[in-house]
Amino acid sequence: MIINRNKILSAENKKPILYDVYFNESRNPLPVVVFCHGYKGFKDWGAWHLVAEAFANAGFCFVKFNFSHNGGTMEQPIDFPDLEAFAENNFSLELDDLNRILNEIEKGNENLPSNISCISLIGHSRGGGIVLIKAEEDPRINKVATWAGVSDFKARFQEDTDEFDAWRETGITHVENSRTKQMLPHKFQFYRDFKKNEERFSINRVVKNLKIPQLIVHGSNDPTVSIKEAKAIHSWNPKSELEIIEEADHVFNARHPWNESSLPNQLKKAVEITIDFLN
Numbered sequence: 001m002i003i004n005r006n007k008i009l010s011a012e013n014k015k016p017i018l019y020d021v022y023f024n025e026s027r028n029p030l031p032v033v034v035f036c037h038g039y040k041g042f043k044d045w046g047a048w049h050l051v052a053e054a055f056a057n058a059g060f061c062f063v064k065f066n067f068s069h070n071g072g073t074m075e076q077p078i079d080f081p082d083l084e085a086f087a088e089n090n091f092s093l094e095l096d097d098l099n100r101i102l103n104e105i106e107k108g109n110e111n112l113p114s115n116i117s118c119i120s121l122i123g124h125s126r127g128g129g130i131v132l133i134k135a136e137e138d139p140r141i142n143k144v145a146t147w148a149g150v151s152d153f154k155a156r157f158q159e160d161t162d163e164f165d166a167w168r169e170t171g172i173t174h175v176e177n178s179r180t181k182q183m184l185p186h187k188f189q190f191y192r193d194f195k196k197n198e199e200r201f202s203i204n205r206v207v208k209n210l211k212i213p214q215l216i217v218h219g220s221n222d223p224t225v226s227i228k229e230a231k232a233i234h235s236w237n238p239k240s241e242l243e244i245i246e247e248a249d250h251v252f253n254a255r256h257p258w259n260e261s262s263l264p265n266q267l268k269k270a271v272e273i274t275i276d277f278l279n
Helices: 046-058 082-087 090-109 126-137 162-170 189-196 204-208 229-238 265-278
Strands: 001-010 014-023 029-035 061-065 116-124 141-147 172-176 183-187 213-221 243-244
Touching: 001 090, 001 172, 014 046, 014 090, 029 046, 029 090, 029 141, 046 061, 046 265, 061 090, 082 183, 090 116, 090 126, 090 189, 116 126, 126 141, 126 204, 141 265, 162 172, 162 213, 189 229, 204 229, 213 229, 243 265
Parallel strands: 029 061, 029 116, 116 141, 141 213, 213 243
Antiparallel strands: 001 014, 014 061, 172 183
8 A cells, every 4th residue: 555644735825735645556547535534633643544544545535634724744644733824724725725725726736646547625613614515516526425523614613602692702712632632722713704705615515516426424422513404414404314323423433643553443433334335
């Protein structure tokens, strides 16, 4: 297996993106899968490397990357050493990052297979919302899958709360990362960017407009994103496929760090279902 890790995608006046590529050499053009991590996530979280290997062994080229403002750096891609970048992140930036990755795949470089056949997207949690928006607006996308994907960005701002009013007045709020115990900052620009692009960022709208095959994978025991959200997404596109994995939590029973050599059963099931869908 060819594994190209921590490759840097640079662009003028933009923060660089760190990405990994996994594939087995083939004479035939390879289908590419691009994986987008979620909120407080990163490409090296938990068992994502084993997920990448599973897709590569199934005949795909698997690309996973860190969003440019996820809080990681080129030197420290795991966790959140760059809190200033984290504070500046928003949905527009994440969609632009994904677009930069897609442009690089289309253009090609020495880290990618020389021949590709098609591109599909997988997004976990908040990344699920990002890939759905991108899949609806970008004709390069062949299929789209969400794992524990969110159905509504607007609801997460909780606009009718005292906390939201305080955020608007002070311009900044903090969310604790339960794992690292860091207080992660969000500037109010995050909400302003959402309001400015609210129509574009409506997951309800994009799912109703999707013209490509769509898969929704969700755990029955997800405490972070309710299974109701998966069912809502499915209801907006009755042609989509909904797969509920029993006893699976928000990360399909993986954790960070993941020191096992194999996937937890629930995440393995998510991988198998998604590979079947993409095939």
